[in-house]
Amino acid sequence: MVSTHNLKSVDFYRKIPRDLTEASLSGAGLSIVAAFSMIFLFGMELNNYLTVSTSTSVIVDKSSDGEFLRIEFNTSFPALSCEFASVDVSDVLGTNRLNISKTIRKYPIDSYLKPMGSEYRLGSISRDIKHDDEVDENNAEGSTALGESSFDITAHKHPILVVNFYAPWCYWSNRLKTSWEKAARIIRERHNPQVDGRILLAKVDCTKEVDLCKRHHIQGYPSIRIFRKGNDVRDDHGHHDHESYYGDRDTKSLVIAMEDLVAPITLESQQLALENKTGNVAGNAKGPAPSAGGCRIEGFVRVKKVKFLLVISARSGAHSFDASKMNMSHIISHLSFGKTISPSAMSDIKRVLTYIGGSHDKLSGREYIIHPGDSNADVTIEHYLQVVKTEVITGSYHEQILVDYEYTAHSSLVHSINIPVVKFHIEPSPMQVLITENSRSFSHFITNICAIIGGVFTVAGILDSILHNTVRLMKKVELGKNF
Structure with missing residues (x-):
């Protein structure tokens, strides 16, 4: 059986009787400085532990969300009737989709963007309409x-x-x-x-x-x-x-x-x-018939991740339009890419990317108004967008992959001899930004805290010893001179 005496022999921290120690004013000052230093360095280390650390890389788009890109938009046209409003999509692969209606909703609005009734469900007129082929020899007016x-x-x-x-x-x-x-x-x-x-x-x-x-x-x-x-x-x-x-x-x-x-x-x-x-x-x-002269168009379309063109215009297979009276002024309430991001997911993204703000919806709230009689009347409004996928891998609790799409946007007015339209030239980037959240080890944090405490304590002890020995040496020199 191990005796108490033998157990005490392995004590690393042998105690010196208090009666054999001597307190000094310089030691007290160094102790206070050391304590404040420990607290300060502890706070710095804790802040560093809680701060999100990320690494960024640019890689080829892995398309973890599929080969299709979803575009959500909500745009109001004060001078375009829902009766003829049409959303068309075409891409560089030769795919053309005219008058998309399955995922698009249209609501009549007045010139002040005030809703004027329920959803306008009738699509644009594009089918072939039968007419009389013969010419009426009787020129009598009937109407x-x-x-x-x-x-x-x-x-x-x-x-x-x-x-x-x-x-x-x-x-x-x-x-x-x-x-x-x-x-x-x-x-x-x-x-x-x-x-x-x-x-x-x-x-x-x-x-x-x-x-x-x-x-x-x-x-x-x-x-x-x-x-x-x-x-x-x-x-x-x-x-x-x-x-x-x-x-x-x-x-x-x-x-x-x-x-x-x-x-x-x-x-x-x-x-x-x-x-x-x-x-x-x-x-x-x-x-x-439309109850107002304007239209709010909202919904989404899915396209392949290639360069494509989204066009909003007045379209009909059996009507003509006066280009000089077509006004494609519009207000973009929302335009974003990818799936709708939940508030909790957006909070996680913003925690990692503090700069993101509204970069995923840069055109939100933008107005492109053309007043009748302006020099810019009878124009096509074109928007040029370059879309980059950003994938965020968070390490909180469990690994989670969050996907967001950011884009740059530039707009211009182009005079056109044809019917004015609104064009969105959209070019998805083949590259993606991969941002990984680097989680910090708690054991590493504890190790650093111990190093801080031990290091400050040791350095303070060394300084106290140097100061104490220096004072003793000076006293001895002074006593030697007196003798």
């Missing part, structure tokens, strides 16, 4: 020409008023003219306005009645609008609430559509027009 002064009076006089808003220079308006006038004559013969009066076909020349067409948000020609007595004006904000005809434009189809509109209305009770707002026009021939 009634309306102007600013006569429009409202006529609209409130007839339960159904169908108006062709056209432009004489428009190719599609001229193709419609023959069948429109023939259909108007047929409807007039069947439903004489003086006797029947349930329906009237009319027309408005938008080159002459500019304000009237603007009031009804006409941006493409020809636009066929269906007005119903008592339902064409909202009392809350005065905007017209009516429908658009998108069906075939040959005489037969027009006559059938008009008859379907007038069928629910009897001569005895024209009030049924108020209860049959949707009518019975078959197929997709009819849809709601």
